[in-house]
Amino acid sequence: TQLLEQSPQFLSIQEGENLTVYCNSSSVFSSLQWYRQEPGEGPVLLVTVVTGGEVKKLKRLTFQFGDARKDSSLHITAAQPGDTGLYLCSPGGAQKLVFGQGTRLTINP
Amino acid sequence: GAVVSQHPSWVICKSGTSVKIECRSLDFQATTMFWYRQFPKQSLMLMATSNEGSKATYEQGVEKDKFLINHASLTLSTLTVTSAHPEDSSFYICSAPPQGWGTEAFFGQGTRLTVV
Numbered sequence: 444t445q446l447l448e449q450s451p452q453f454l455s456i457q458e459g460e461n462l463t464v465y466c467n468s469s470s471v472f473s474s475l476q477w478y479r480q481e482p483g484e485g486p487v488l489l490v491t492v493v494t495g496g497e498v499k500k501l502k503r504l505t506f507q508f509g510d511a512r513k514d515s516s517l518h519i520t521a522a523q524p525g526d527t528g529l530y531l532c533s534p535g536g537a538q539k540l541v542f543g544q545g546t547r548l549t550i551n552p
Numbered sequence: 553g554a555v556v557s558q559h560p561s562w563v564i565c566k567s568g569t570s571v572k573i574e575c576r577s578l579d580f581q582a583t584t585m586f587w588y589r590q591f592p593k594q595s596l597m598l599m600a601t602s603n604e605g606s607k608a609t610y611e612q613g614v615e616k617d618k619f620l621i622n623h624a625s626l627t628l629s630t631l632t633v634t635s636a637h638p639e640d641s642s643f644y645i646c647s648a649p650p651q652g653w654g655t656e657a658f659f660g661q662g663t664r665l666t667v668v
Contacts, residue, residue, distance in 0.1 A: 485645050485659025538649040545595040
């Protein structure tokens with residue numbers, strides 16, 4: 444059973460467009476992490492959200508943690524080809540990471 | 553950030569042979585490391601937790617006799633795929649959380665295993 448549901452699973456858009464991907468669960472988390480994995484490499488941590496309702500910005504990426512701490516979203520403004528990759532969410536608060544199925548994002552020039 | 557190195561980056565082996573993959577923490581000690589497997593177009597699936605000085609803990613459905621894990625030092629964990637078959641072909645990734653860094657995990661660059 445997937446602890447985390449990510450949607451969409453695949454997304455292909457043109458450079459310059461905006462997009463939002465989601466990470467949902469029926470469980471409450473103390474924190475939630477977003478990772479990005481580029482082809483042929485390991486994932487890299489983008490952000491950890493901790494407080495319900497929290498919004499964190501990382502340049503063109505905006506992360507939001509749901510008020511109930513059950514879900515999170517990642518919004519990318521003016522997507523660029525360098526944003527291409529697999530975006531993964533994982534419950535924080537533990538060393539052992541279990542990931543959602545991920546959103547595979549492709550930004551076309 | 554902390555550096556985790558995997559070796560080899562890719563390997564091709566014949567069916568029935570064994571392959572060893574190394575995961576090293578280069579600038580920190582890791583009492584625990586994690587091994588993941590990733591099939592094409594899919595997410596990372598946790599296989600096992602490698603514990604320094606003790607037996608590894610395997611996730612449900614992962615054969616411990618097929619995927620041998622050894623964590624003999626604070627900077628090295630190895631995953632040996634024994635009697636490899638084509639269905640074992642996958643991308644294997646390790647991660648290590650440095651002590652005192654909170655819950656951020658640092659991942660190796662992965663090893664692509666192809667069994668022919």
